Every structure is written in C-alpha cells, then in structure tokens.
Amino acid sequence: MMKEVLTTDHISMEFGGLRAVSNLHMQVFPDEIVGLIGPNGAGKTTVFNMITGVYTPVEGQIYFNEQNITGLNPAQIAKLGIARTFQNIRLFNSMTVLENVMISKHLRRKTNIIDAVLGLPRYNRERHEHYQECMALLKKVQLDDVANEMATSLPYGKQRRLEIVRALATEPVLLLLDEPAAGMNPNESLELMEFITRIKNEFNLTILMIEHHMEVIMGICKRIYVLDYGINIAEGNPREIQTDQRVIEAYLGVDMDA
Amino acid sequence: MSVDIFLQNVANSITLGSLYALIAIGYTMVYGIIRLINFAHADLLMVAAYIAFFGILIFSLPWYWAFILAIILTTLLGVTIEKVAYRPLRNSPRISVLISAIGVSFLLQNVAIVVIGARPKPFPRPEQLVWNINIGEISFLSLTIIIPIVTFILLAVVMFIVKKTKMGIAMRAVSRDFETAGLMSVDVNKIITLTFVIGSALAGVGGIMWSMQYPQVDPLMGLFPGIKCFIAAVMGGIGSVPGAMIGGFVLGFCEIMIVAFLPALSGYRDAFAFVILILILLFRPGGILGENTVEKV
Amino acid sequence: MDDRKNIKMVLNIALLLVICIILWWGQQNLSAFYIRILNLSAVFVVLGISMNLVLGFTGMFSLGHSGFMCIGAYVAAILTMSPASKEIIYFMEPITPLLANVQWPIFPAIVAAGIVSAFFGFLIGIPALRLRDDYLAIATLGFAEIIRIVVTNTITITNGALGLKNIPSVKSLWVYWGIAIITVIILKRIINSNWGYAFKAIRDNEIAAEAMGISIFGHKVLSFTIGAFFAGIAGALMAFLITSVDPTMFRFTFTFQILLIVVLGGMGSLTGSVISAVVITILMEVLRVVEQPMNLLGILQIPGLPGMRMVIFALGLLLVILYYRQGLMGTREFNWDYILDRIDSIRKRGTST
Numbered sequence: 001m002m003k004e005v006l007t008t009d010h011i012s013m014e015f016g017g018l019r020a021v022s023n024l025h026m027q028v029f030p031d032e033i034v035g036l037i038g039p040n041g042a043g044k045t046t047v048f049n050m051i052t053g054v055y056t057p058v059e060g061q062i063y064f065n066e067q068n069i070t071g072l073n074p075a076q077i078a079k080l081g082i083a084r085t086f087q088n089i090r091l092f093n094s095m096t097v098l099e100n101v102m103i104s105k106h107l108r109r110k111t112n113i114i115d116a117v118l119g120l121p122r123y124n125r126e127r128h129e130h131y132q133e134c135m136a137l138l139k140k141v142q143l144d145d146v147a148n149e150m151a152t153s154l155p156y157g158k159q160r161r162l163e164i165v166r167a168l169a170t171e172p173v174l175l176l177l178d179e180p181a182a183g184m185n186p187n188e189s190l191e192l193m194e195f196i197t198r199i200k201n202e203f204n205l206t207i208l209m210i211e212h213h214m215e216v217i218m219g220i221c222k223r224i225y226v227l228d229y230g231i232n233i234a235e236g237n238p239r240e241i242q243t244d245q246r247v248i249e250a251y252l253g254v255d256m257d258a
Numbered sequence: 259m260s261v262d263i264f265l266q267n268v269a270n271s272i273t274l275g276s277l278y279a280l281i282a283i284g285y286t287m288v289y290g291i292i293r294l295i296n297f298a299h300a301d302l303l304m305v306a307a308y309i310a311f312f313g314i315l316i317f318s319l320p321w322y323w324a325f326i327l328a329i330i331l332t333t334l335l336g337v338t339i340e341k342v343a344y345r346p347l348r349n350s351p352r353i354s355v356l357i358s359a360i361g362v363s364f365l366l367q368n369v370a371i372v373v374i375g376a377r378p379k380p381f382p383r384p385e386q387l388v389w390n391i392n393i394g395e396i397s398f399l400s401l402t403i404i405i406p407i408v409t410f411i412l413l414a415v416v417m418f419i420v421k422k423t424k425m426g427i428a429m430r431a432v433s434r435d436f437e438t439a440g441l442m443s444v445d446v447n448k449i450i451t452l453t454f455v456i457g458s459a460l461a462g463v464g465g466i467m468w469s470m471q472y473p474q475v476d477p478l479m480g481l482f483p484g485i486k487c488f489i490a491a492v493m494g495g496i497g498s499v500p501g502a503m504i505g506g507f508v509l510g511f512c513e514i515m516i517v518a519f520l521p522a523l524s525g526y527r528d529a530f531a532f533v534i535l536i537l538i539l540l541f542r543p544g545g546i547l548g549e550n551t552v553e554k555v
Numbered sequence: 556m557d558d559r560k561n562i563k564m565v566l567n568i569a570l571l572l573v574i575c576i577i578l579w580w581g582q583q584n585l586s587a588f589y590i591r592i593l594n595l596s597a598v599f600v601v602l603g604i605s606m607n608l609v610l611g612f613t614g615m616f617s618l619g620h621s622g623f624m625c626i627g628a629y630v631a632a633i634l635t636m637s638p639a640s641k642e643i644i645y646f647m648e649p650i651t652p653l654l655a656n657v658q659w660p661i662f663p664a665i666v667a668a669g670i671v672s673a674f675f676g677f678l679i680g681i682p683a684l685r686l687r688d689d690y691l692a693i694a695t696l697g698f699a700e701i702i703r704i705v706v707t708n709t710i711t712i713t714n715g716a717l718g719l720k721n722i723p724s725v726k727s728l729w730v731y732w733g734i735a736i737i738t739v740i741i742l743k744r745i746i747n748s749n750w751g752y753a754f755k756a757i758r759d760n761e762i763a764a765e766a767m768g769i770s771i772f773g774h775k776v777l778s779f780t781i782g783a784f785f786a787g788i789a790g791a792l793m794a795f796l797i798t799s800v801d802p803t804m805f806r807f808t809f810t811f812q813i814l815l816i817v818v819l820g821g822m823g824s825l826t827g828s829v830i831s832a833v834v835i836t837i838l839m840e841v842l843r844v845v846e847q848p849m850n851l852l853g854i855l856q857i858p859g860l861p862g863m864r865m866v867i868f869a870l871g872l873l874l875v876i877l878y879y880r881q882g883l884m885g886t887r888e889f890n891w892d893y894i895l896d897r898i899d900s901i902r903k904r905g906t907s908t
Contacts, residue, residue, distance in 0.1 A: 052766060054762070054765075054766075073765070073770075074762075074765040074766050075765050075768050075769055075770040075771065076770075078765075078766060078767060078768035079768050083766070083767075084766055086762075086763065086766075090760045090762060090763035090766075091760070091763070092755065092756050092759040092760055092763065092764075093759055093760070094755055094758075094759050094823070094886055095752070095755065095756075095759070099752060102749075102752065103752055103753065103756050103764070103767055103769070104767045104768065105749070106749050106750075106752070106753050106767070106768065106769055107767065107768025107769065108768075109749060113745065113748065113750050113777070116744060116745065116748035116749065116750060117741055117744045117745060117748070119744065123748075127748075127749065130749075166767065167766075167767075170767055170768055289689075293689070294689070295689045295692065295693060343873060343877065346877055347876070347877065350880065352616075352688045352689065353610075353614070353616050353688060353822075354876055354880055356616060356688065356689060356692055357814065357818060357872070357876045358873060358876050358877065360618075360811065360814065360872075361869055361872040361873040361876060362869075362873065364811050364865070364868075364869040364872070365866065365869035365870060365873065368862050368865035368866045368869055369866055371861070371862035371865070372860050372861070372862040372863050372866055376861075376862065481807075485693070485696065485697070485700075488693060489693075489697075492690075492693075525704070525707065525708040526704060526705075526708060528700070528704055529700070529701050529704045529705070531697075532697035532698070532700055532701050533701070535693065535694065535697055536682060536683070536694055536697060536698070539682075539685075539686055539690055539694055540682050540685065543686075543690070
C-alpha cells in the first residue's frame with residue numbers, strides 16, 4: 001500500500017452556518033494527477049483553501065506525508081511542500097516576471113536580513129543561486145525572454161503559466177492547480193495538458209487539479225473526485241465518472257464538452 | 259463615595275454615553291456601507307457647534323433657528339464631503355480613501371483655526387434649555403434629562419428608518435453586498451448619500467448638545483470624541499446601529515466611572531478608550547453585537 | 556554586465572563625494588537659519604522613508620509614527636541632558652535616581668533612541684498588525700496617543716506636560732545629513748533585498764504571498780519594527796535640533812506631515828520621499844509668509860492668517876490623493892541604469908550612422 005501524499009480525513013467547512021464542504025475524504029498518492037470537479041459553487045476552491053491553510057476545517061484533519069497539517073498557516077504549509085495557483089490569477093502586479101518567481105525562493109532562504117543590509121558575500125551568493133534557479137525555470141517554460149517585463153503585461157495564457165512557475169519555484173512536492181485552463185481555447189488547453197504532464201515528470205510532482213474543462217480533466221487525470229454542494233458524490237477514473245449517473249445529474253444543463 | 263456623588267456620576271455617564279452614542283451611529287453606518295472610517299465625521303461635530311455659536315452670537319438668531327441652521331448646514335457639508343472626497347475614490351485601493359478622509363478632517367480643523375482662531379471660546383447656552391434642577395440634596399443640569407431624551411428619540415427614528423422603511427432595507431442590502439445591491443436596481447449612490455445625511459445630521463445634533471454640556475468650542479474639539487466614538491462603534495459591533503448605541507453608553511459609563519472610583523487614573527482617562535479598543539480588536543473584533551465572520555477568499 | 560556594475564559603483568561613490576563637498580561647503584558658508592532648515596529636512600527625510608517602508612512598500616496603514624518619534628526624542632533627551640540640567644528642569648518631581656546621573660554622548664544616545672523605539676514598535680506591532688487597514692490605522696493612532704498620554708503622566712521619568720529643555724544642541728549638517736544618508740542606504744538595501752520583495756509581495760497580494768511561503772505576520776512585524784527604529788532616530792535628531800521636547804509636540808500634525816510627504820513623493824518610492832521631504836520642509840518655511848501680514852504693492856494690507864499653512868497642506872494632500880495618486884515618482888526609483896541606458900542608445904545611434 002503506497003503512502004499517501006495527501007489525505008483529507010472527513011473535513012468540513014462552514015461559513016456562518018452554511019456548510020460549504022461536508023465530510024470530505026480524499027486521498028492523493030505519489031506521482032498521481034488527481035482531478036477535483038463539480039458544478040460552480042460546489043466548494044472546490046474551499047477544499048484547496050483548507051489544504052493550504054487559508055481556512056481551518058471545522059471538522060476533520062488533513063495529513064500531508066503523514067504529518068498532520070490541520071490548522072497550520074499557508075506559509076508553513078508552503079514550506080512543507082504544498083504549492084498552489086489561484087482561480088483568479090494572483091500575480092504580484094508591481095513586479096516583473098522574474099521578480100514574481102524570485103519571491104518563491106524566499107522561503108528557502110538560509111541568510112537573514114542583516115546579511116542583506118551589510119551586503120555579505122553569503123547573502124550575495126544565495127541571491128545569485130536563486131536568480132539562476134529562477135531563470136532556469138523560466139527558460140524551461142519559455143518565459144525567459146520576458147523575464148524583465150511587468151508580470152501583468154503578459155497575455156493571459158502566459159500569466160497563467162507564470163503563476164504555475166511561481167508555484168514551482170517553491171520546490172513543492174504537491175502542486176494544487178485551481179482552474180489552470182480557465183479562459184483557454186481548445187488549442188491552448190491541449191498545450192496546457194502537455195505542459196502539466198511535462199512539469200509533473202520533470203519535477204517529480206504530485207498534482208491535484210480543479211478544472212471545468214472536461215477534456216483536460218479526462219485527458220490527464222488518473223482519478224477524479226466529484227463534489228456537489230460540498231459533498232463528494234463520486235470518485236473514480238475518467239471513464240467511471242463520465243458514466244456516473246449522479247455526476248451527470250449534478251451537471252444537468254451544463255455542457256459536458258465545455 | 260456618597261450617594262449623591264455616585265448619582266451625579268451616573269447622571270454624567272448617561273449624558274456622556276448619549277452623546278457618544280449619537281456620534282457613534284454616524285461612524286457605524288458609514289463604515290457599514292462603504293467600509294470607510296470617516297475620520298472627518300467628528301469634525302462635523304465641531305462645525306455644527308461653531309455655526310450655532312456664530313448664529314447666536316454674531317447673527318443674533320434665536321437659539322432654535324441657530325441650531326436648526328447648524329444641523330442643516332452640517333448635513334449638507336457631510337454629503338458634500340462624500341461626493342467630493344470619497345466617491346471619486348470608490349474604486350481605488352482602500353488606503354487612498356482613508357488618506358482622503360484624514361485629509362478632509364485635517365482640512366476642516368485647520369480651516370476652523372484660520373477662520374475662528376485656535377483659542378477656545380465659551381458657548382452660549384440658551385437659558386430655555388439649560389437650567390438647574392434641585393431634588394433634595396442633589397442638583398443637576400436639565401441637560402442630564404434633555405440629552406438622553408433627545409438621543410433616544412433620534413435613535414428610535416434611525417432604527418425605524420433602518421428596519422422598517424424601503425430606504426432602510428436598501429441600506430442594509432448595500433451594506434451586505436455592494437455589487438449585488440447595485441445590480442438589483444438599488445441606486446447605490448442615493449443610498450450612500452442618505453447614509454451620510456443621517457450620520458451627519460446626528461453628528462450635528464451631537465455637536466450642539468455637546469457644546470451645551472461642555473460649553474466650550476475650539477477647532478480640535480471633535481478630535482478626541484471622534485476617536486472615542488469610533489471605538490464605541492467598534493465595541494458595539496461595527497455596522498450595527500444598536501451596537502453603536504450600546505457601545506456609546508458603555509464607553510461613556512466606563513470613562514466616568516473609572517475615574518470616579520480611581521481618581522489617581524484621571525490623567526489616563528483618554529487612554530481607556532484606546533486600551534478598550536485594542537482589547538476588542540484583538541479578542542472580539544466583531545464587537546458586542548457583531549458577527550465574527552470568516553472572510554471568504 | 557560586470558562592467559555596468561563597476562560603473563555604477565563608481566558613480567555612487569562619486570555621488571557621495573559630491574554630497575560631501577556640498578555639505579562641507581554648506582557648513583562653512585550658509586547662515587544658521589538655512590542650516591537649520593536643511594537639518595530639519597534631513598530629519599523629515601528619515602521620517603519620510605521610514606514611513607514609506609511601512610505604508611508604501613509593505614502596504615500597512617500605520618498612523619503611529621509620531622508616537623515612536625516621541626519615544627526616541629525623550630530617550631535621547633534624557634540620556635544626554637546634564638545632571639545639573641535635570642535637577643533644574645524636573646522641579647515638579649525629581650527625576651528617578653536611575654536616570655539622574657546619566658549623561659551619554661550624542662551618537663550612542665541616538666542609537667539607543669532607535670533601539671528603544673524599535674522595542675516598543677515590536678510590542679505594539681504584535682497586537683496591532685493582526686488588523687486590517689482601517690482598523691490598523693485607528694489602532695496605531697490609538698497607540699501613538701497612549702504613548703503621549705503615558706509620557707504626560709509618568710512625571711518622574713519624563714517631567715510630564717512640562718517637557719524637557721536644555722537638551723544639548725547639535726547644529727552640524729554632517730550629523731543630520733550623515734544620518735539621513737546612512738538611513739537611505741540601509742533602507743535601499745532592505746528594499747532591494749529579498750525581504751524588500753517580500754514586503755512588496757505582501758502589499759501587492761497578501762494571500763498569494765502567504766501561499767508562496769512568506770510568513771505574513773512575521774514580515775509585517777519586521778517592517779513595522781524597522782520603521783519604528785528609524786522614527787525613533789528621527790525623534791532623537793529632532794530633540795537635538797529643537798533642544799526641547801514636550802508631549803504636545805508629537806500630536807497628529809506630525810504624522811500628517813509625514814503622510815503628506817509619503818503620498819506626495821509616491822508611496823513606494825524612496826527617491827520620491829527624499830525629494831518631497833526636502834520640498835515640504837522648505838515649503839513649510841516659505842509658507843510662513845502666508846501667516847504674516849503681507850503688504851501688497853504698498854497699497855493692500857493683507858492680515859496674516861495663522862494656520863493657513865496647514866490648510867494649504869491639507870488641500871495639497873487631498874489634491875494629490877484625488878487626482879494624482881501616484882505622487883511624484885509613483886513606484887519608480889532613481890537609478891543609474893536609466894541614465895546609462897540612454898547614453899548607450901545615443902552612442903549606438905552614433906556608431907550606426
């Protein structure tokens with residue numbers, strides 16, 4: 001039995017009396033790409049927020065590589081190796097592409113602020129190392145030519161890629177992608193699928209992904225969880241999910257080929 | 259402490275509490291609706307006091323006309339401030355509109371200093387309103403009764419507007435969810451203006467009554483009451499009108515009673531409000547009546 | 556790339572030398588009046604950039620700067636006043652014996668002022684920085700007031716409302732501008748460092764910053780404490796400049812002026828704050844004219860309007876925030892690259908013809 005990377009042990013979330021997520025039990029195993037789907041408002045991003053520490057579940061526990069991470073704050077969780085992207089792109093708008101990625105190296109620092117102010121060699125060295133790591137990352141995703149452009153000046157598709165790269169720079173073990181294909185046309189979605197598969201292999205990642213684009217989910221996810229009104233109504237591989245009656249009903253009226 | 263001094267203190271608490279409550283409502287309503295701490299709110303208190311002052315002393319108006327004029331002009335000023343200094347920044351980062359509010363407050367104070375002079379001046383209390391009442395050994399001012407009564411009447415009116423009228427419902431809708439209310443054909447601008455009308459009018463009344471109770475006007479007279487009233491609003495639960503009332507009374511009560519029982523601390527009187535604020539913000543930011551909501555990301 | 560780096564280093568050293576020459580010339584030749592104004596603007600430079608760190612770069616709306624100045628000023632004053640002065644000045648209640656015979660030289664006192672302020676900044680930051688913008692503003696305002704009130708009431712330490720006089724006077728341009736320049740260099744290094752980027756990330760998008768591993772609270776406290784440190788140093792300088800301190804000096808008016816400097820210069824630009832600090836300080840003096848009676852063409856007598864300066868500043872702040880929110884420099888900084896790039900492109904155009 002493989003050791004899970006992530007387990008959400010019957011977690012629930014409440015907002016002022018409203019149950020956004022109920023009793024969710026989810027497991028993600030190493031090297032998998034797992035999908036999390038469901039109609040709008042099903043609570044998917046809330047699940048991400050619980051995993052990454054933005055919210056603390058009102059019930060249940062969350063385990064990451066056997067460690068109980070329930071109640072930790074997002075910065076602590078990032079240090080442990082979970083990184084994420086956001087549904088609405090959250091780039092740092094006063095900074096360049098490179099600077100956005102460099103931020104992610106801060107959590108791996110070994111020097112302190114005094115070193116920086118005094119301009120000590122060990123600080124300069126670390127900074128230079130980070131710089132090279134980040135440029136290498138940008139090169140891998142063909143964003144190195146715009147490294148010094150303002151992050152928000154990039155076209156939408158590239159901004160999404162940048163957000164993913166920024167998350168990668170934190171050296172995660174588990175990557176949470178929140179609707180990475182939002183707003184993309186079928187060609188771009190195809191590119192994205194290849195991109196995700198590539199980075200998964202190159203960086204030894206485990207990936208948990210929220211998506212509405214069914215061809216992306218069905219294309220690269222090994223397993224899928226389906227959420228509706230905060231409850232897990234189905235779990236299985238793409239074929240099973242596509243033919244599951246409850247899933248079809250939940251999506252009734254929504255074009256499955258969107 | 260003897261009974262009459264105790265009662266005197268109680269009376270003072272009620273009076274001070276009423277004044278705080280009146281002004282706190284303005285803060286809470288504005289914050290509830292546009293999430294702004296209107297730093298300039300308390301300076302309206304000062305403006306009203308000065309207009310009344312000038313009306314009576316310079317223009318020889320009978321006190322009731324001076325007061326009415328003061329309230330009307332103060333209300334107009336409050337609405338104008340919203341239109342000129344806050345509305346243009348509605349879509350800007352929060353810090354900008356806060357800075358604007360500070361700017362307006364500072365402007366009002368210093369215009370007052372320039373036009374009227376920084377020295378405090380005695381306020382002419384109308385005899386018809388202010389006289390001494392003697393019951394046995396105890397002697398107190400008529401204001402001790404008048405101020406709370408006026409306050410309660412006004413509070414009842416505001417509560418009625420907020421809870422029972424269509425405008426009031428619209429106000430609560432905008433305060434809950436700005437965008438959606440706008441989509442539901444609520445004229446958001448009008449509602450915000452109405453909020454400022456109510457708040458500024460109350461500040462105007464508060465200002466006049468304040469200067470009758472503490473008959474001295476000076477350009478910075480709104481500064482401390484302003485901060486304290488905001489604290490009172492937070493204490494009661496920011497955004498909640500009943501909360502502001504409760505907060506105002508509690509604060510007034512604490513301020514007077516703590517100094518009454520511990521006179522050695524009287525120098526620190528003004529600090530109490532701040533200490534209370536910080537405690538509340540740390541431990542129960544929702545205040546007494548507020549909700550402790552988790553912010554949705 | 557290395558070439559460019561070396562050129563910039565040379566340019567920076569040259570700039571420092573030029574500044575030193577100007578300071579030397581100024582110290583020799585300018586009247587006491589102008590020197591005082593320049594010293595005052597140096598103090599506001601320190602205040603401006605330290606507040607910009609907190610407000611402009613980290614996005615925290617703190618109104619507590621005057622409180623930290625107050626602490627710094629009093630620490631410096633108490634540490635440097637002669638025991639004889641202390642006996643005379645503290646006549647309501649004698650100063651506590653611990654401090655009665657203390658007399659430090661200027662520079663250690665300045666550093667101490669910074670450290671004590673930073674300590675209080677840390678203490679205050681821990682509760683206050685959990686709060687959002689608007690609440691943070693009121694909370695820090697509240698703390699600044701609490702500091703003032705405590706200072707007014709702890710008579711055996713601070714001499715209460717009477718304040719302290721006969722503080723040693725320091726008049727040298729070198730001291731004030733030397734410290735100002737060191738402050739600029741330190742803050743520039745911080746801003747350009749990873750911590751500076753962390754602060755900016757918190758300002759830009761706190762949630763994303765935290766998701767990338769930046770501990771929000773820790774960094775906010777760090778930024779706030781650094782700001783308090785330099786505010787304390789500025790307070791100490793102010794004490795030496797004016798040679799007397801009292802609690803009413805550190806009212807909100809100070810914070811307002813610093814706020815104006817930061818907004819005018821551009822929230823997020825150190826260069827902007829430096830420029831606007833000097834401009835505003837000079838303007839303050841120049842505008843005194845408005846507060847004195849003026850004689851127009853020998854015909855019109857316009858009476859002086861005391862307090863008019865502040866009205867103008869208040870209007871100025873409103874105009875900037877309403878119509879020109881970026882301020883002078885926005886988030887741009889002065890850097891050599893801009894000039895060097897231009898020279899390069901001119902040279903390239905030259906060789907291609």
